[in-house]
Amino acid sequence: MREEFILDFCFKGDRNYVQGPDIFDEALKFILLKFGEIRNIKYVAHKMLHHNAVLIVSSEKGEPDSNSIITFEVGNLRYYASVINNFKQIKCKQDFSETEIQASSIIEQSKISLFNNLNYSFSEIIVSMNKYYLQKMSDAVGKWIITKLELSDISFYNNVYHKKISLELVKNFNNMLTKSSIYIDGKQVGAIYFSLVK
Known part of the structure; x- marks a missing residue:
């Protein structure tokens, strides 16, 4: 089994790369x-994406x-869904500010939470929350980016409005790679990993 889909993106704010959440959501x-x-x-995520892409879904390896x-x-x-740069120019931009998400977030020791x-x-939301937490709680110099997201299922994915979203830092590998557990209303649904790019 092998199918292809075209992924068209917009840059957010002043970025010249496609954010991980946009890649994941579109795929x-x-x-x-x-x-x-x-x-x-x-x-x-293996590397930054600066163009539109092709999504190849296959029962074979990526x-x-x-x-x-x-x-x-x-x-x-x-199944394996591979996002591959097709080198077609991204021609649109969208306004996007993480300020609203960050302002709604509460940090308590190893946790960051918000009522959505x-x-x-x-x-x-979770990418912005995790980045904000790491920027506030770490003195490492560089840019924090998402490298991996794990979810047990997807049943809750479009049903998180008016729910409490929490992330708890569980591992920090020398401020270079972090792992945080993800909770919806106290139930663990997955984990998010960030790396520091200098």
Whole structure:
């Protein structure tokens, strides 16, 4: 099984790269249209994406030279969704500010939480929250970026409005790689990993 989909993006704010949440959300849209419910989802970012892309969904291993790969299961089968740069220029920009998410977030020791009444996707919220937490709690110099996202399933994904979203730092590897658990109303749903780029 092998299918291709075109992914068209907009740059957010003054960025010249596509944010991880936008890649994940756009790819997920096509994956869910094709498969419906999926589980054991893992998104891994390999390198920055500066153009539009092709999504190749296959039952074989991920494509070489992928910018990122999403693996997931349907029944007893595992699938690979590879996001590959197609070098087609991104021609649009969207206003985007993380200030609203950050202002709604509360940091307490190893946790950051917010009660979600915001008009952002789940991935936009958790990425912005985690980045904000690491910027506030770490004195490391550089840019924190998402490198991996793990979710047990996707049933809650579009149903997080008016729910408490929390992240708890569980591992910090010398301020170069971090792992935080993700909770919705106190229930763990996955983990998010960030790396520091200098």
